[in-house]
Amino acid sequence: MASVLVVALAVGATRTREPDTLQDRVTAIAKTVKCPTCRGESVADSNAPISKEIxxxxxxxxxxxQSPGEIRAAYVTQWGDEILLTPSGRGVSGLVWAIPVVAVVLAGAGLVVVFRRWRSSSPPQVSEDDRKLVEQALSARAGPEEQP
Structure with missing residues:
Protein backbone atom coordinates (compact mmCIF):
# COMPACT_ATOMS: atom_id res chain seq x y z
CA MET A 1 0.00 0.00 0.00
CA ALA A 2 2.84 2.35 0.85
CA SER A 3 4.58 1.67 -2.45
CA VAL A 4 1.38 2.47 -4.38
CA LEU A 5 1.13 5.74 -2.46
CA VAL A 6 4.76 6.62 -3.21
CA VAL A 7 4.31 5.88 -6.93
CA ALA A 8 1.09 7.93 -7.06
CA LEU A 9 2.80 10.87 -5.36
CA ALA A 10 5.78 10.64 -7.72
CA VAL A 11 3.53 10.62 -10.78
CA GLY A 12 1.48 13.48 -9.39
CA ALA A 13 4.57 15.53 -8.64
CA THR A 14 5.96 15.13 -12.14
CA ARG A 15 2.64 15.88 -13.86
CA THR A 16 2.10 19.29 -12.23
CA ARG A 17 4.33 21.01 -14.78
CA GLU A 18 2.49 23.59 -16.89
CA PRO A 19 2.11 22.76 -20.61
CA ASP A 20 4.57 24.56 -22.86
CA THR A 21 2.62 26.22 -25.67
CA LEU A 22 -0.51 28.34 -25.53
CA GLN A 23 -2.42 25.64 -27.41
CA ASP A 24 -1.28 23.00 -24.89
CA ARG A 25 -2.42 25.22 -22.02
CA VAL A 26 -5.78 25.86 -23.72
CA THR A 27 -6.28 22.13 -24.26
CA ALA A 28 -5.32 21.33 -20.66
CA ILE A 29 -7.95 23.75 -19.33
CA ALA A 30 -10.54 22.77 -21.95
CA LYS A 31 -10.27 19.11 -20.86
CA THR A 32 -11.54 20.12 -17.41
CA VAL A 33 -14.54 22.10 -18.69
CA LYS A 34 -17.72 20.34 -19.81
CA CYS A 35 -19.35 21.32 -23.08
CA PRO A 36 -22.61 23.11 -22.16
CA THR A 37 -24.56 21.58 -25.06
CA CYS A 38 -22.98 18.11 -25.36
CA ARG A 39 -23.51 15.08 -23.15
CA GLY A 40 -20.40 14.01 -21.28
CA GLU A 41 -17.88 15.67 -23.59
CA SER A 42 -15.25 18.15 -22.62
CA VAL A 43 -14.79 21.44 -24.43
CA ALA A 44 -11.49 20.03 -25.75
CA ASP A 45 -13.21 17.03 -27.36
CA SER A 46 -16.36 18.71 -28.64
CA ASN A 47 -16.79 20.34 -32.04
CA ALA A 48 -19.96 22.21 -31.04
CA PRO A 49 -19.91 25.94 -31.81
CA ILE A 50 -20.11 26.83 -28.09
CA SER A 51 -17.06 24.64 -27.39
CA LYS A 52 -15.07 26.34 -30.11
CA GLU A 53 -16.04 29.72 -28.65
CA ILE A 54 -15.03 28.61 -25.15
CA GLN A 66 -5.36 34.82 -16.12
CA SER A 67 -4.46 31.59 -14.36
CA PRO A 68 -6.21 28.29 -15.11
CA GLY A 69 -7.96 28.50 -11.73
CA GLU A 70 -9.28 31.98 -12.51
CA ILE A 71 -10.55 30.82 -15.88
CA ARG A 72 -12.36 27.83 -14.38
CA ALA A 73 -13.80 30.06 -11.66
CA ALA A 74 -15.18 32.43 -14.32
CA TYR A 75 -16.96 29.52 -16.04
CA VAL A 76 -18.31 28.27 -12.70
CA THR A 77 -19.69 31.76 -12.05
CA GLN A 78 -21.32 31.81 -15.47
CA TRP A 79 -22.68 28.21 -15.66
CA GLY A 80 -22.38 26.77 -12.14
CA ASP A 81 -20.30 23.91 -10.68
CA GLU A 82 -21.71 21.44 -13.22
CA ILE A 83 -19.55 23.00 -15.95
CA LEU A 84 -16.41 21.41 -14.47
CA LEU A 85 -15.61 17.81 -15.32
CA THR A 86 -13.39 17.47 -12.26
CA PRO A 87 -15.47 17.78 -9.09
CA SER A 88 -14.27 20.16 -6.42
CA GLY A 89 -13.01 18.82 -3.13
CA ARG A 90 -15.58 20.77 -1.11
CA GLY A 91 -19.00 19.79 0.20
CA VAL A 92 -20.85 16.82 -1.23
CA SER A 93 -18.52 16.75 -4.24
CA GLY A 94 -15.69 15.95 -1.83
CA LEU A 95 -17.28 12.54 -1.30
CA VAL A 96 -16.28 11.62 -4.86
CA TRP A 97 -12.68 11.85 -3.72
CA ALA A 98 -13.09 10.54 -0.16
CA ILE A 99 -15.28 7.45 -0.62
CA PRO A 100 -12.82 5.42 -2.76
CA VAL A 101 -9.97 6.16 -0.33
CA VAL A 102 -12.10 5.15 2.67
CA ALA A 103 -13.24 1.98 0.85
CA VAL A 104 -9.65 0.94 0.10
CA VAL A 105 -8.56 1.58 3.69
CA LEU A 106 -11.51 -0.38 5.11
CA ALA A 107 -10.90 -3.27 2.69
CA GLY A 108 -7.23 -3.40 3.70
CA ALA A 109 -8.13 -3.35 7.40
CA GLY A 110 -10.67 -6.12 6.83
CA LEU A 111 -8.06 -8.28 5.11
CA VAL A 112 -5.61 -7.73 7.96
CA VAL A 113 -8.24 -8.84 10.50
CA VAL A 114 -9.17 -11.94 8.48
CA PHE A 115 -5.57 -13.00 7.94
CA ARG A 116 -4.74 -12.57 11.63
CA ARG A 117 -7.73 -14.72 12.61
CA TRP A 118 -6.66 -17.43 10.19
CA ARG A 119 -3.12 -17.38 11.49
CA SER A 120 -4.12 -17.42 15.16
CA SER A 121 -6.72 -20.19 14.85
CA SER A 122 -5.38 -23.56 15.99
CA PRO A 123 -5.78 -26.68 13.90
CA PRO A 124 -8.63 -28.98 14.92
CA GLN A 125 -7.78 -31.51 17.64
CA VAL A 126 -7.99 -35.15 16.59
CA SER A 127 -9.54 -37.44 19.17
CA GLU A 128 -8.73 -41.13 19.69
CA ASP A 129 -12.16 -42.07 18.25
CA ASP A 130 -11.27 -40.15 15.07
CA ARG A 131 -8.00 -42.06 14.74
CA LYS A 132 -9.81 -45.40 15.12
CA LEU A 133 -12.33 -44.42 12.42
CA VAL A 134 -9.55 -43.52 10.00
CA GLU A 135 -7.70 -46.79 10.71
CA GLN A 136 -10.91 -48.80 10.13
CA ALA A 137 -11.60 -46.98 6.87
CA LEU A 138 -8.05 -47.53 5.66
CA SER A 139 -8.10 -51.23 6.55
CA ALA A 140 -11.47 -51.72 4.86
CA ARG A 141 -10.19 -49.96 1.78
CA ALA A 142 -6.99 -51.98 1.63
CA GLY A 143 -8.90 -55.22 1.05
CA PRO A 144 -8.24 -58.75 2.27
CA GLU A 145 -5.10 -59.39 0.18
CA GLU A 146 -3.13 -56.51 1.78
CA GLN A 147 -4.01 -57.37 5.37
CA PRO A 148 -1.37 -59.30 7.38
Missing part, protein backbone atom coordinates in the same frame (compact mmCIF):
# COMPACT_ATOMS: atom_id res chain seq x y z
CA UNK A 55 -11.63 27.43 -26.45
CA UNK A 56 -11.10 30.86 -28.08
CA UNK A 57 -12.16 32.52 -24.82
CA UNK A 58 -9.73 30.37 -22.81
CA UNK A 59 -6.90 31.37 -25.17
CA UNK A 60 -7.81 35.05 -24.85
CA UNK A 61 -7.94 34.83 -21.07
CA UNK A 62 -4.56 33.09 -20.95
CA UNK A 63 -3.05 35.80 -23.13
CA UNK A 64 -4.47 38.38 -20.69
CA UNK A 65 -2.55 36.61 -17.92
Missing amino acids: RRDIAARLEQG
Whole structure:
Protein backbone atom coordinates (compact mmCIF):
# COMPACT_ATOMS: atom_id res chain seq x y z
CA MET A 1 0.00 0.00 0.00
CA ALA A 2 2.84 2.35 0.85
CA SER A 3 4.58 1.67 -2.45
CA VAL A 4 1.38 2.47 -4.38
CA LEU A 5 1.13 5.74 -2.46
CA VAL A 6 4.76 6.62 -3.21
CA VAL A 7 4.31 5.88 -6.93
CA ALA A 8 1.09 7.93 -7.06
CA LEU A 9 2.80 10.87 -5.36
CA ALA A 10 5.78 10.64 -7.72
CA VAL A 11 3.53 10.62 -10.78
CA GLY A 12 1.48 13.48 -9.39
CA ALA A 13 4.57 15.53 -8.64
CA THR A 14 5.96 15.13 -12.14
CA ARG A 15 2.64 15.88 -13.86
CA THR A 16 2.10 19.29 -12.23
CA ARG A 17 4.33 21.01 -14.78
CA GLU A 18 2.49 23.59 -16.89
CA PRO A 19 2.11 22.76 -20.61
CA ASP A 20 4.57 24.56 -22.86
CA THR A 21 2.62 26.22 -25.67
CA LEU A 22 -0.51 28.34 -25.53
CA GLN A 23 -2.42 25.64 -27.41
CA ASP A 24 -1.28 23.00 -24.89
CA ARG A 25 -2.42 25.22 -22.02
CA VAL A 26 -5.78 25.86 -23.72
CA THR A 27 -6.28 22.13 -24.26
CA ALA A 28 -5.32 21.33 -20.66
CA ILE A 29 -7.95 23.75 -19.33
CA ALA A 30 -10.54 22.77 -21.95
CA LYS A 31 -10.27 19.11 -20.86
CA THR A 32 -11.54 20.12 -17.41
CA VAL A 33 -14.54 22.10 -18.69
CA LYS A 34 -17.72 20.34 -19.81
CA CYS A 35 -19.35 21.32 -23.08
CA PRO A 36 -22.61 23.11 -22.16
CA THR A 37 -24.56 21.58 -25.06
CA CYS A 38 -22.98 18.11 -25.36
CA ARG A 39 -23.51 15.08 -23.15
CA GLY A 40 -20.40 14.01 -21.28
CA GLU A 41 -17.88 15.67 -23.59
CA SER A 42 -15.25 18.15 -22.62
CA VAL A 43 -14.79 21.44 -24.43
CA ALA A 44 -11.49 20.03 -25.75
CA ASP A 45 -13.21 17.03 -27.36
CA SER A 46 -16.36 18.71 -28.64
CA ASN A 47 -16.79 20.34 -32.04
CA ALA A 48 -19.96 22.21 -31.04
CA PRO A 49 -19.91 25.94 -31.81
CA ILE A 50 -20.11 26.83 -28.09
CA SER A 51 -17.06 24.64 -27.39
CA LYS A 52 -15.07 26.34 -30.11
CA GLU A 53 -16.04 29.72 -28.65
CA ILE A 54 -15.03 28.61 -25.15
CA ARG A 55 -11.63 27.43 -26.45
CA ARG A 56 -11.10 30.86 -28.08
CA ASP A 57 -12.16 32.52 -24.82
CA ILE A 58 -9.73 30.37 -22.81
CA ALA A 59 -6.90 31.37 -25.17
CA ALA A 60 -7.81 35.05 -24.85
CA ARG A 61 -7.94 34.83 -21.07
CA LEU A 62 -4.56 33.09 -20.95
CA GLU A 63 -3.05 35.80 -23.13
CA GLN A 64 -4.47 38.38 -20.69
CA GLY A 65 -2.55 36.61 -17.92
CA GLN A 66 -5.36 34.82 -16.12
CA SER A 67 -4.46 31.59 -14.36
CA PRO A 68 -6.21 28.29 -15.11
CA GLY A 69 -7.96 28.50 -11.73
CA GLU A 70 -9.28 31.98 -12.51
CA ILE A 71 -10.55 30.82 -15.88
CA ARG A 72 -12.36 27.83 -14.38
CA ALA A 73 -13.80 30.06 -11.66
CA ALA A 74 -15.18 32.43 -14.32
CA TYR A 75 -16.96 29.52 -16.04
CA VAL A 76 -18.31 28.27 -12.70
CA THR A 77 -19.69 31.76 -12.05
CA GLN A 78 -21.32 31.81 -15.47
CA TRP A 79 -22.68 28.21 -15.66
CA GLY A 80 -22.38 26.77 -12.14
CA ASP A 81 -20.30 23.91 -10.68
CA GLU A 82 -21.71 21.44 -13.22
CA ILE A 83 -19.55 23.00 -15.95
CA LEU A 84 -16.41 21.41 -14.47
CA LEU A 85 -15.61 17.81 -15.32
CA THR A 86 -13.39 17.47 -12.26
CA PRO A 87 -15.47 17.78 -9.09
CA SER A 88 -14.27 20.16 -6.42
CA GLY A 89 -13.01 18.82 -3.13
CA ARG A 90 -15.58 20.77 -1.11
CA GLY A 91 -19.00 19.79 0.20
CA VAL A 92 -20.85 16.82 -1.23
CA SER A 93 -18.52 16.75 -4.24
CA GLY A 94 -15.69 15.95 -1.83
CA LEU A 95 -17.28 12.54 -1.30
CA VAL A 96 -16.28 11.62 -4.86
CA TRP A 97 -12.68 11.85 -3.72
CA ALA A 98 -13.09 10.54 -0.16
CA ILE A 99 -15.28 7.45 -0.62
CA PRO A 100 -12.82 5.42 -2.76
CA VAL A 101 -9.97 6.16 -0.33
CA VAL A 102 -12.10 5.15 2.67
CA ALA A 103 -13.24 1.98 0.85
CA VAL A 104 -9.65 0.94 0.10
CA VAL A 105 -8.56 1.58 3.69
CA LEU A 106 -11.51 -0.38 5.11
CA ALA A 107 -10.90 -3.27 2.69
CA GLY A 108 -7.23 -3.40 3.70
CA ALA A 109 -8.13 -3.35 7.40
CA GLY A 110 -10.67 -6.12 6.83
CA LEU A 111 -8.06 -8.28 5.11
CA VAL A 112 -5.61 -7.73 7.96
CA VAL A 113 -8.24 -8.84 10.50
CA VAL A 114 -9.17 -11.94 8.48
CA PHE A 115 -5.57 -13.00 7.94
CA ARG A 116 -4.74 -12.57 11.63
CA ARG A 117 -7.73 -14.72 12.61
CA TRP A 118 -6.66 -17.43 10.19
CA ARG A 119 -3.12 -17.38 11.49
CA SER A 120 -4.12 -17.42 15.16
CA SER A 121 -6.72 -20.19 14.85
CA SER A 122 -5.38 -23.56 15.99
CA PRO A 123 -5.78 -26.68 13.90
CA PRO A 124 -8.63 -28.98 14.92
CA GLN A 125 -7.78 -31.51 17.64
CA VAL A 126 -7.99 -35.15 16.59
CA SER A 127 -9.54 -37.44 19.17
CA GLU A 128 -8.73 -41.13 19.69
CA ASP A 129 -12.16 -42.07 18.25
CA ASP A 130 -11.27 -40.15 15.07
CA ARG A 131 -8.00 -42.06 14.74
CA LYS A 132 -9.81 -45.40 15.12
CA LEU A 133 -12.33 -44.42 12.42
CA VAL A 134 -9.55 -43.52 10.00
CA GLU A 135 -7.70 -46.79 10.71
CA GLN A 136 -10.91 -48.80 10.13
CA ALA A 137 -11.60 -46.98 6.87
CA LEU A 138 -8.05 -47.53 5.66
CA SER A 139 -8.10 -51.23 6.55
CA ALA A 140 -11.47 -51.72 4.86
CA ARG A 141 -10.19 -49.96 1.78
CA ALA A 142 -6.99 -51.98 1.63
CA GLY A 143 -8.90 -55.22 1.05
CA PRO A 144 -8.24 -58.75 2.27
CA GLU A 145 -5.10 -59.39 0.18
CA GLU A 146 -3.13 -56.51 1.78
CA GLN A 147 -4.01 -57.37 5.37
CA PRO A 148 -1.37 -59.30 7.38
